[in-house]
Amino acid sequence: MDKMYRVTVLGETKEYPEGTPYGEIASEYADRMIHDVVLVTVNGRLRELHKRLSGDCSLGLITTAEPIGHNAYRRSMTMLLLKAIYHVAGHEQIRKVVLHFSVGSGFYFTIEGNVSITREFLDRVKAYMLEQVEKKVPFMKRSVSTQEAIARFAQHKMEDKERLFRYRRVSRVNLYSLGDFEDYFYGFMVWHTGYLKYFELYPYDDGLVLQMPTRREPEKVPKFWSYPKIFQVQKESEQWSRMLGVDSVGELNECISRGGIQQLLLVAEALQEGKISKIAEQIIEEGGKKFVMIAGPSSSGKTTFSHRLSIQLMAHGMKPHPIAVDNYFVNREDTPLDEEGKPNYECLEAIDIQKFNEDMCRLLAGERVELPYFNFKTGKREYRGDYLQLGAEDILVIEGIHGLNDALSYALPRESKFKIYISALTQVNVDEHNRIPTTDGRLIRRMVRDNRTRGTSARQTIAMWPSVRRGEQENIFPYQEEADVMFNSALVYELAVLKQYAEPILFQITEDCPEYQEAKRLLKFLDYFLGVPSDSIPKNSILREFVGGGCFDV
Numbered sequence: 001m002d003k004m005y006r007v008t009v010l011g012e013t014k015e016y017p018e019g020t021p022y023g024e025i026a027s028e029y030a031d032r033m034i035h036d037v038v039l040v041t042v043n044g045r046l047r048e049l050h051k052r053l054s055g056d057c058s059l060g061l062i063t064t065a066e067p068i069g070h071n072a073y074r075r076s077m078t079m080l081l082l083k084a085i086y087h088v089a090g091h092e093q094i095r096k097v098v099l100h101f102s103v104g105s106g107f108y109f110t111i112e113g114n115v116s117i118t119r120e121f122l123d124r125v126k127a128y129m130l131e132q133v134e135k136k137v138p139f140m141k142r143s144v145s146t147q148e149a150i151a152r153f154a155q156h157k158m159e160d161k162e163r164l165f166r167y168r169r170v171s172r173v174n175l176y177s178l179g180d181f182e183d184y185f186y187g188f189m190v191w192h193t194g195y196l197k198y199f200e201l202y203p204y205d206d207g208l209v210l211q212m213p214t215r216r217e218p219e220k221v222p223k224f225w226s227y228p229k230i231f232q233v234q235k236e237s238e239q240w241s242r243m244l245g246v247d248s249v250g251e252l253n254e255c256i257s258r259g260g261i262q263q264l265l266l267v268a269e270a271l272q273e274g275k276i277s278k279i280a281e282q283i284i285e286e287g288g289k290k291f292v293m294i295a296g297p298s299s300s301g302k303t304t305f306s307h308r309l310s311i312q313l314m315a316h317g318m319k320p321h322p323i324a325v326d327n328y329f330v331n332r333e334d335t336p337l338d339e340e341g342k343p344n345y346e347c348l349e350a351i352d353i354q355k356f357n358e359d360m361c362r363l364l365a366g367e368r369v370e371l372p373y374f375n376f377k378t379g380k381r382e383y384r385g386d387y388l389q390l391g392a393e394d395i396l397v398i399e400g401i402h403g404l405n406d407a408l409s410y411a412l413p414r415e416s417k418f419k420i421y422i423s424a425l426t427q428v429n430v431d432e433h434n435r436i437p438t439t440d441g442r443l444i445r446r447m448v449r450d451n452r453t454r455g456t457s458a459r460q461t462i463a464m465w466p467s468v469r470r471g472e473q474e475n476i477f478p479y480q481e482e483a484d485v486m487f488n489s490a491l492v493y494e495l496a497v498l499k500q501y502a503e504p505i506l507f508q509i510t511e512d513c514p515e516y517q518e519a520k521r522l523l524k525f526l527d528y529f530l531g532v533p534s535d536s537i538p539k540n541s542i543l544r545e546f547v548g549g550g551c552f553d554v
Helices: 020-026 067-089 119-135 146-155 159-167 227-246 249-257 262-286 304-317 351-365 439-454 457-474 477-482 492-504 516-526
Strands: 004-009 012-017 037-042 045-048 059-065 094-101 106-113 140-145 172-178 182-183 200-204 207-211 289-295 319-324 369-375 380-388 395-397 418-423 485-487
Touching: 004 020, 012 200, 020 037, 020 059, 020 146, 037 067, 059 067, 059 094, 067 094, 067 119, 067 172, 067 182, 067 207, 067 439, 067 516, 094 227, 119 200, 140 146, 146 159, 159 249, 227 262, 227 477, 227 485, 249 262, 262 304, 262 418, 262 485, 304 319, 304 395, 304 418, 351 369, 351 477, 439 457, 439 492, 439 516, 457 477, 457 492, 457 516, 492 516
Parallel strands: 004 059, 289 395, 289 418, 319 395, 418 485
Antiparallel strands: 004 012, 037 045, 037 059, 094 106, 106 207, 140 172, 172 182, 200 207, 369 380
């Protein structure tokens, strides 16, 4: 007789035989869940649905509406797409399929080889994917030695993975297979292809986009919107990485181990400085610009960028003056509340936009204006005798999350504004099929900076990150294509440096914390990188805003 174990789910306790897949237990509660359950926690530890019951436990259900579940869906969807492309085109026709970066709510892929990405080709790929969905093909996982994994990657001509695992300290590697297709993925998968019902394929630029649902609506594939400006910046960043010979973590580690990091670091910084100089030239060439509006998501390096742009403007004969939109916050007691009844500091209404526009219009008219200072300790706006009057060469460099939204500067003529969008768009991927999300790079930046400057723990930063992301989705991303230029503040080498600072504070998060799973994921991610000391980073580098030791007061 099978041994029975007690399992508690959603407050109910039942008995199940030893060896029951967690997916079978979770399916009994499907009608109580709004969205598909794709992973579980077993006594707080994350597990895939194919894993089997081995003792009494409490089972938590993770759906596609949660970050970990949503990422498992997108990761599994990627593997299904790869299998379908190779099946439809034929392995002999393909040299490499590469997942590059996000486009809207999808992923952008290219195919190297004798394949034309036509609508007809994508229709055949989609039809095969839907066949696999109907068959509910299981994602199988097996553990092999690192040496065997390297050999298999070489056999499959997956050079990025082969190079990546030469620098892994672990002795074993988990490989996934879907039928006859085998690959390595960083993170968990869904149980079988039956979960992967929601997707669409679009030809785009030189490749294709795999469009997938958002976390807010996990059963709905949103309309595909292209974002040509941000897309071109991402392509340019990848070209920089290829030029530097480091478009994957394995190549970066190879550069570090061979002693080439110093030159890589200096060239990466020079590329950014050259870009900033060109932006300053464009501002001057266009003429009549009095307001440089800089916006971007959290931890993009906006403050350091605004200082470096100001220096370049000065080098071109201008007189820049920094203005922080934060100094126009309404007094704290007047801050609007969000749907949870908490102060919403990131909405436009948290800014006194009437006063901002009044001051900016007076400056534009040549008047002498006393600028405010927001005292974050008292929560009130103050005046400290900071007067400004604009001459012919004076220009305001205005930084704030709403900078690209014309509702902030409604009274200013469009021709007087020059808009810049800045974000840290990761240039390096783990390998050809595992991307590094831009949000991970920014989260690690913020953890390191806030721990250093504010004493904020990594646990606190992870806990508030979803709220930060919601604010970005509402207030920043909808306006990014309004920018006159875009600037990528990510540095190809930065995660190898941030690793040294992030790992100790992530290890402080204990297993009983809700943020433990995210900390564990980030630690596993950082383990891919060889470390690099921060000594050689230039004092004016954007990275100095996060690790400290910079020449700017940020």
